[in-house]
Structure formats: C-alpha cells, structure tokens
Amino acid sequence: MSKTPRGLGKGLGALLGENTDLGSFRKPVEYINKTVVTDEQPQNSADIMLIPVGMIEPNPFQPRSTFDPVAMEELAESIRTLGLIQPITVRKKSADRYQIISGERRYRASRLAGLTEMPAYIRETDDQGMLEMAIVENIQRENLDPIEIALSYQRLIEECDLTQEQMAARVGKKRASVTNYLRLLRLPAKVQHDLKVGLLSVGHAKVLLGIEDEAIQEKLCDIVIKDGLSVRQLEERIRKAENAGQAKEKTVEQELPDEYFKVLEIVGKYFDNSISLKRSPAGKGTMTIHFSSDEEIHRFLKALEASSI
Secondary structure: OOOOOOOOOHHHHHHHHOOOOOOOOOOOOOOOOOOOOOOOOOOOOOOEEEEEHHHEEOOOOOOOOOOOHHHHHHHHHHHHHHOOOOOEEEEEEEOOEEEEEEOHHHHHHHHHHOOOEEEEEEOOOOOHHHHHHHHHHHHOOOOOOHHHHHHHHHHHHHHOOOOHHHHHHHHOOOHHHHHHHHHHHHOOHHHHHHHHOOOOOHHHHHHHOOOOOHHHHHHHHHHHHHHOOOHHHHHHHHHHHHHHOOOOOOOOOOOOOHHHHHHHHHHHOOOOOOEEEEEOOOOOEEEEEOOOOHHHHHHHHHHHHHOOO
16 A cells, blocks of 8 residues: 555645654564463453464455455565554364454465464354354453454444444443544554554544544654654644645544434445544535445445435
8 A cells, every 4th residue: 555645735744754763662463372272272252362374264255366466565564563453353164274254365464474373353153142242241351452442343343233323332332432443443554553552542543543644644653652742742743734834724523413423334334434524513524435446336336226315
C-alpha cells in the first residue's frame, strides 16, 4: 500500500520531514504464554493460541486465488518488524491439523516473513452460543489491550452474526463506545502495534483517526512517542501545523445521533466497514466510502435493487 501523502496542507505535510526513527522502541508483538491446545487441555475458543505454521492449511473454498506479490511482500515486511497484529481464525480438523476460516492473506505473508508459529482464534463452528459466551467473557477481562477489545467486538459481529446494537447490549457498552473501538482497526498496522503495546493511548488514536492519510497518521504517532505528547498537545500540534500551512479549517467532529451509526452499520457491511461520516452541528456533512474491488460495488448495487430504494 502506498504511503504517499495525498492532499496535505503545507503545515501538516511538513511533519513528514521530521526525523523520528523509533526502530529501537518497536518490537514485534508477542503472545505470551499461548500454546497449541491438546486433547488433555481445555480449549477456550475466545483465546488466542499459537499454532505451528506447518499445522495450518488453506481453506479449499477460499474465493480469492491471486494475491498481489508486491502488496504481499509489504505485508510480510510489516510482520517481520511488528509481528502479526491481528490473529487469523481457524477450525480444528484433527489433532494436528487446522484449516483457515479467515486470514489467508495474513497466513501467506507470515510464511513469507519466516514465522514458524502463528497466533490464531480456534473457531467452534458447531456451537454458536458457546462461542458467543466465550468471546463476551473474554472481553470482560481487565487485562485486554484496546486492539484485543476491538478484535473481540469484530469477532462478535462477524462470527456470531450480531449487529453493533446487539453486541453493545451483550457487552454492556454504549453503541458509540463500540463503534469507536471498531474504528481503531482502520489505523495502520504500525499505529495499531503502538496502541497494543502501550506506546500510544486510545485518546491519541482517536485524534489520529481524524487524519485520512496513513503516512501522516504514522508520522504523528512517532512524534507522540518521541516527544511524549499528551492528547491535548497532539491536537494543538496538528492545529498549529494546519494553520501554518493555511489549511482549510476543519469542522469539529460532533457526537453522531444513533441513526447515523445505523447508516454506517448497514452500508459499511458491504465495504468491510471502510466508511466514515462527518456531520456539522447544523446537520450538514459528508459520507466517504472506500471500496477495494468492483465486486463490492456490485454486491451493494444488488442490495439496493433488492430493497427497491
């Protein structure tokens, strides 16, 4: 994925010129005390398990047959540097074989990166209710980092077929809080890594989500760590940079009414939740949809036609 900045103001774009090499601070994510379960050990399907790569096999029904080699190498390099941030999901076929349910691209890139073990969720495909309870119980643990919470929310939606509203009720959280956690998964891998290992706070991450360009998000993340900026100081740094470059004044993001979250949920499921909505206090705003293929547009069009909108 290209990191070339797009449409940046002179002031904000100038942040790219700062030298903030933090390689010594970043270490690959490790999944401590995780092992492959055996017949003698109870299995919690909400937990992340480490599985030897040789015990994992692709899904024969995987619809995607070609993978961009350049993008694959970029992902492999990210995994070498930061580790695999988001585990894959597998199902157990036998005592020593697991089959991928989702995450084949991550699996291929991890093999390319030279990983010998992969973090994975083991899906109990024949017991939906138990899976839901296990994930909810896992979310209620106090030692989960923000990315683990976001991934657990995503699993409830995708694997247990819940809406955001239903999921919020299951975990006892406000819908807006759930949505904010899910938005964290839209951040670049490097920013997710720093959030996961505690180099960055959720408050900082929310500010970075207001920046559309990934290169700027990553650079601002580096600056926060290097200079020890608070959330308010980060906001001020961005504000000053935009003003210095005479950037267009940005409308302050408002808390969205519930019906807006419903729109994001309904439309977002056709585009892998790559959708954002901004609204002014007067009710005016914009909705941006990012799509990755013609198939996504075709699927969305069919849904619109079927609903007779």
